[in-house]
Amino acid sequence: MSDTSIRTYSGEQTSTTEREEEQVDTDVCPECGGDVRHDAEHGETVCADCGLVVEEDGIDRGPEWRAFDSAEKDKKSRVGAPTTNMMHDKGLSTNIGWQNKDAYGNSLSSRQRQKMQRLRTWNERFRTRDSKERNLKQALGEIERMSSALGLPKEVRETASVIYRRALNEDLLPGRSIEGVATAAVYAAARQMQTPRSIDEVAVVSRIDEMEFKRTYRYIVRELSLEVAPADPASYVPRFASELDLSEEVERQARDLLTTAQETGVTSGKSPVGLAAAAIYAASLLTNQKVTQSAVSDVTDVSEVTIRNRYQELLEATA
DNA sequence: ATTCGAGTTTCCGCGGG
DNA sequence: CCCGCGTAAACTCGAAT
Numbered sequence: 235m236s237d238t239s240i241r242t243y244s245g246e247q248t249s250t251t252e253r254e255e256e257q258v259d260t261d262v263c264p265e266c267g268g269d270v271r272h273d274a275e276h277g278e279t280v281c282a283d284c285g286l287v288v289e290e291d292g293i294d295r296g297p298e299w300r301a302f303d304s305a306e307k308d309k310k311s312r313v314g315a316p317t318t319n320m321m322h323d324k325g326l327s328t329n330i331g332w333q334n335k336d337a338y339g340n341s342l343s344s345r346q347r348q349k350m351q352r353l354r355t356w357n358e359r360f361r362t363r364d365s366k367e368r369n370l371k372q373a374l375g376e377i378e379r380m381s382s383a384l385g386l387p388k389e390v391r392e393t394a395s396v397i398y399r400r401a402l403n404e405d406l407l408p409g410r411s412i413e414g415v416a417t418a419a420v421y422a423a424a425r426q427m428q429t430p431r432s433i434d435e436v437a438v439v440s441r442i443d444e445m446e447f448k449r450t451y452r453y454i455v456r457e458l459s460l461e462v463a464p465a466d467p468a469s470y471v472p473r474f475a476s477e478l479d480l481s482e483e484v485e486r487q488a489r490d491l492l493t494t495a496q497e498t499g500v501t502s503g504k505s506p507v508g509l510a511a512a513a514i515y516a517a518s519l520l521t522n523q524k525v526t527q528s529a530v531s532d533v534t535d536v537s538e539v540t541i542r543n544r545y546q547e548l549l550e551a552t553a
Numbered sequence: 554a555t556t557c558g559a560g561t562t563t564c565c566g567c568g569g570g
Numbered sequence: 571c572c573c574g575c576g577t578a579a580a581c582t583c584g585a586a587t
Contacts, residue, residue, distance in 0.1 A: 526573065537562050
């Protein structure tokens with residue numbers, strides 16, 4: 235195996251030991267072949283593929299010094315996403331001509347032709363990888379923006395990054411907008427992390443329209459066969475309760491209503507958000523801290539009608 | 554690819570504080 | 571008038587020939 239020659243693309247180190255070290259250092263994830271990426275934009279290390287590896291491997295986010303080193307690097311190399319994109323492009327996108335001629339126009343020997351073929355292959359690999367990198371960078375920015383707008387915890391952002399990364403690796407992006415997939419990733423991640431946001435809430439902070447968002451979300455879930463369980467209505471309760479300035483008691487009451495309702499099976503097939511909204515309303519009545527249906531409707535984005543229908547059912551289930 | 558069913562929303566109308 | 575309530579028609583989404 236003396237294909238040290240293919241390393242000529244970078245023109246630097248050619249010793250075998252250097253190469254091995256580089257293998258480790260370029261952060262190619264053994265699991266999915268994707269590369270691990272340190273995003274220093276917000277001072278945190280987002281390792282998309284390592285997120286997956288964590289499951290089997292425990293913690294493997296890479297040593298501190300590497301994150302730091304990368305942070306330094308990033309800080310230096312960019313001041314905004316566009317600049318980074320430019321730099322990436324400028325630095326790496328090179329094309330190797332298809333003609334098997336050397337600089338003088340002479341034909342190459344067959345051995346050299348083979349070598350050139352290898353070079354083209356590798357060059358192409360790096361080039362496309364780089365385009366994906368740029369794509370990812372922008373997407374991560376979007377994910378970050380939406381997550382913080384929605385007040386989602388850090389784990390959600392990481393999960394969303396993992397999802398996006400997977401979508402990218404499986405070539406799910408062509409024909410779909412980065413925004414759309416990023417939005418879908420955030421939504422899915424929020425649900426997986428038990429801190430769901432309703433479709434409407436996510437749609438508000440997204441730059442794409444709701445219809446495309448839903449379409450993309452379904453597509454992503456199907457293609458990546460993501461396991462995203464139906465949201466637990468109770469997980470909406472605390473947030474809604476606090477937005478309505480309701481007491482702990484109401485919150486607890488709402489939970490009770492939901493659990494008993496779930497036991498009697500009346501909740502199946504109903505939208506979790508609607509149930510949560512109804513539970514809040516019903517609980518507010520039971521505890522004599524009434525809020526109006528329209529108030530609940532406002533903060534939950536559930537129509538008053540649905541609240542009416544559900545809360546009756548909830549009360550029946552308790553009786 | 555169209556149609557069907559369940560859930561949900563929109564719209565409107567009614568009565569009571 | 572606003573709040574709660576009910577209804578019918580329209581819409582959305584996922585499933586099934």
